[in-house]
Amino acid sequence: QKEVEQNSGPLSVPEGAIASLNCTYSDRGSQSFFWYRQYSGKSPELIMFIYSNGDKEDGRFTAQLNKASQYVSLLIRDSQPSDSATYLCAVNSKNYGQNFVFGPGTRLSVLP
Amino acid sequence: DTAVSQTPKYLVTQMGNDKSIKCEQNLGHDTMYWYKQDSKKFLKIMFSYNNKELIINETVPNRFSPKSPDKAHLNLHINSLELGDSAVYFCASSYGTSFDEQYFGPGTRLTVT
Numbered sequence: 001q002k003e004v005e006q007n008s009g010p011l012s013v014p015e016g017a018i019a020s021l022n023c024t025y026s027d028r029g030s031q032s033f034f035w036y037r038q039y040s041g042k043s044p045e046l047i048m049f050i051y052s053n054g055d056k057e058d059g060r061f062t063a064q065l066n067k068a069s070q071y072v073s074l075l076i077r078d079s080q081p082s083d084s085a086t087y088l089c090a091v092n093s094k095n096y097g098q099n100f101v102f103g104p105g106t107r108l109s110v111l112p
Numbered sequence: 113d114t115a116v117s118q119t120p121k122y123l124v125t126q127m128g129n130d131k132s133i134k135c136e137q138n139l140g141h142d143t144m145y146w147y148k149q150d151s152k153k154f155l156k157i158m159f160s161y162n163n164k165e166l167i168i169n170e171t172v173p174n175r176f177s178p179k180s181p182d183k184a185h186l187n188l189h190i191n192s193l194e195l196g197d198s199a200v201y202f203c204a205s206s207y208g209t210s211f212d213e214q215y216f217g218p219g220t221r222l223t224v225t
């Protein structure tokens with residue numbers, strides 16, 4: 001069973017729209033959740049992290065966490081072509097001891 | 113004034129060889145990590161050191177051996193390289209062990225022929 005799952009995409013949205021990226025995880029004991037952005041050929045960059053149920057906003061980005069449903073999402077408002085990248089969900093899972101597991105990533109394409 | 117640096121950026125070598133990748137961070141962080149990103153872009157943690165002490169050691173062949181001479185450096189030595197070792201290896205660092213605010217290095221693309 002995969003620990004962290006994401007739709008691989010590509011997810012295509014028009015410029016100015018809201019992009020919605022989803023992630024589910026299997027370990028109910030997971031405590032912290034992260035979204036990274038990775039441009040092609042570059043290293044991952046942290047966008048934001050969330051610990052508590054609910055929403056956390058940072059500029060155009062909103063992370064949403066629902067621990068009961070084991071679901072975390074990232075909303076990107078007013079999407080720009082420069083947001084086109086792969087978005088990686090990562091979970092700090094307590095399964096088998098402290099561990100940090102990335103999902104496979106969702107490729108986002110923002111069309112001008 | 114690069115935050116996390118890795119050398120070399122590219123490494124091409126033959127099967128059976130031994131090679132090392134070096135990582136240095138100037139952020140004052142106390143935890144450093146090695147990740148492997150394979151050809152399918154799947155990113156997986158390999159090792160983590162906190163204050164020079166190994167705290168995460170994932171299921172990785174024992175041909176891979178990390179070494180942390182001090183808090184600012186974490187090297188990765190790979191013995192008897194195999195074709196399947198071809199990947200991009202990322203170093204990262206953070207404060208503490210909660211994985212918050214990790215900064216990644218630029219990566220080392222290893223190609224084993």
